[in-house]
Amino acid sequence: MSTGARGQHARVLDVLGLAITAGEHPPGSVLRTDELAERLGVSRSVMREAVRVLESMCLVESRRRVGVTVRPVEEWNVYDPQVIRWRLAGADRPHQLRSLTVLRSAVEPVAAGLAARNATPEQCAELTECALGMVATSRGGQLEGYLVHDIAFHRVVLNASGNEMFAHLGDLVAEVLAGRTHHRVMFEDPDPAAVTLHVQVAEAVRAGDAVRAEELTREITVGALRELDILAP
Amino acid sequence: MSTGARGQHARVLDVLGLAITAGEHPPGSVLRTDELAERLGVSRSVMREAVRVLESMCLVESRRRVGVTVRPVEEWNVYDPQVIRWRLAGADRPHQLRSLTVLRSAVEPVAAGLAARNATPEQCAELTECALGMVATSRGGQLEGYLVHDIAFHRVVLNASGNEMFAHLGDLVAEVLAGRTHHRVMFEDPDPAAVTLHVQVAEAVRAGDAVRAEELTREITVGALRELDILAP
DNA sequence: CGAACAAAAAGTCAGACTAATTAATCACAG
DNA sequence: CTGTGATTAATTAGTCTGACTTTTTGTTCG
Structure with missing residues (x-):
């Protein structure tokens, strides 16, 4: 999926980047450009x-004189x-998802507060639409459809x-949400409380209630943290 | 300062990157690799x-067939x-500083709360040392010394x-703090209230009081926002 | 209007040469 | 005999050049 066949450069970059982040070639190891080129056939x-x-x-x-050192x-x-x-494609995917979720918990509430002040009428409409889409797909195992609306919702807020x-x-939030859905037990519908919160956030943003939008979003992200056992229940 | 003489590549990259971010070559413009190479003499x-x-x-x-397009x-x-x-080196430095300060206001309080839970005794000691350093340099126009401790303080919290x-x-926070100091009227000592807040944060972190550390840090960042007129006074 | 064709630009490759940096060697003084 | 300093050698990335390939777009012709 990440490896498009668009040229040798991208392919080689992907292979090497993946190898390094995956932990083969641990920090400190030295690689030689020529040897790599030969090994990968470029x-x-x-x-x-x-x-x-x-x-x-x-x-x-x-x-020079030493080679390419992994930092x-x-x-x-x-x-x-x-x-x-x-x-995210490698072994420390869980760790990565936790880091990103914590980042979300810091950023998204503040972003929602700002959105309540700055959102255009078009963005408010879009937000409501996303929230309604979430409601519509929240039951009956339509997880993929729900995910699409969920991602769109958070993207609109951030924008x-x-x-x-x-x-x-x-993109980062999208990655986290997708990862969560695809690694959770399927056939398990999303938490109804979370769905409600999204609807309320959309309403708060539309009403220009920054404090309420921030607080509601904080509840959403707290829920996300709890799912990963980052917070004690 | 950013242009070290370490090779042609870094030099050319710096020149081009600066030119693009500075707005010459606006989005949509197309450059040709060969022409650029000749123009920059590489x-x-x-x-x-x-x-x-x-x-x-x-x-x-x-x-291919079109060239290098600025996005x-x-x-x-x-x-x-x-x-x-x-x-930061270009014309939209003020805009950039605002964006970064808003980001700070979202991230740092949460980071401080986590620090109160996770900081090692060494980090607590370091934090207290930074705070004391800030107090010691908070009067008499020792702005550069104050800045050093301020940057160190926030770096320790984030770590x-x-x-x-x-x-x-x-690094980002360091950039913002330095930018603020160097663009403010010199000879103006830092706000005593801010200094006190830093001391209190250090204390809260040492005591493991996450809620208090978060709240106090929020006050610090609110002050930073106010300085840039992002918040109404 | 569609298909064949031509041009333009990036992409790839190979080889020669340069420069920097480290390691080894050697001479000399203590 | 040993430690230290300078000289030399080896190694690897950095740079340059020129030829060739591939993709994409614009044009021309049926």
């Missing part, structure tokens, strides 16, 4: 471009969408906040 | 590597430290939260 040009991109993500450091995890650009995708840093977390 | 290899990195930051899109701002990887540096996504915002 020219040095292509491999060099891939290494440069990995370097810009702080996954590796390239130094410690703490230095990786963990906000890079590609890095996030690689890590409506008017803050570009928040808006950019849309 | 070989195609080097230019191609730079373009690939810019592409991974979603600043540009490279397509709209909304698609840029705004969490990439390099992109942030470029934008102590135990969440890697929060920890990675340390």
Whole structure:
């Protein structure tokens, strides 16, 4: 899925990035560009471009006479969408989902508060539509349909906040929600209380009630934290 | 300052990244790799590597037969430290600082709450030390010294939260604090109330009082928002 | 209006050469 | 004999060049 066949460069980048984030080539290990190029069957040009991109993500450091060194995890650009995708595809997916969910719990309530102040009428309408869609798909095992509306809902809130840093977390939230749905026991309908909360958030935003929108969204994210046992019940 | 003389690649990347984020080459404009290489006096290899990195930051899109197209701002990887540096160096620095400060106001209180639960004794000691350093430099125009302790303080809190996504915002917060100090009227000592709040946060974290740490940090960030007139006074 | 064709740009490859950095070697003084 | 400093050698990334391929788009012709 993540490997589109669009050119050698992307393919090689994906393979290497995945390998590094997956923990083979642990931090400190050194790779040689030429050897990698040969191993993956590409020219040095292509491999060099891939290494440069990995370097810009702080996954590796390239130094003369020594080679390409894998950097410690703490230095990786963990906000890079590609890095996030690689890590979600690997072994520390659970850990990654927890980190992202905690981030959500900090950001989304504030974003909802801002949305209540800044949302355009169009965005309010869109939000209500999403909430209604969630209600309509909340029963009878229509999990995929529910997911679509859920993702759209949170994306609209983040965009409506008017803050570009928040808006950019849309993909991230989508990733978390999708991950949650696809790793939960299927056939289990979403929590009715959560559905209600979404409807109420949409209403609060439309009414311009920032405090209420923030508080309701906080309840939603608290629920998400509880699902992962990050919070004590 | 951002342009170290470490190789052609880094130089070219910096020049191009700055130019794009500064708004010359507006979104939609198309550049040709060969022409750029010639203009900047480097070989195609080097230019191609730079373009690939810019592409991974979603600043540009490279397509056959058309060229390198500058993408709209909304698609840029705004969490990439390099992109942030470029934008802070450019004309929309004020806008950037506002966005980052709002992000801070969402993240730091939650991070402080987590820190109160997770901080090690060493981190608590470090935090207290930072707070004392802030007190010691809070009068008499020792703004640079104060800034150092302030940055260290917030960095420790973010690290102590135990969440890697929060920890990675340390550089970002440092950038914001430095920007604020250096653009404010010099010779103006920091708000005594803010200094007190930092001391109290350190104390709350040491005591393991998550709610109080969160609330106090929220007051700090609210103050930061007010400074930028994001909040009504 | 559709299909064949031509042009333009990025993508890929191969090879030669450069430069920086580390490691080994060797000479010399203590 | 040993430690230390400078010189040399080896290794790897960095850079450049030129040829060739592939994809996409615009054009032309049926």
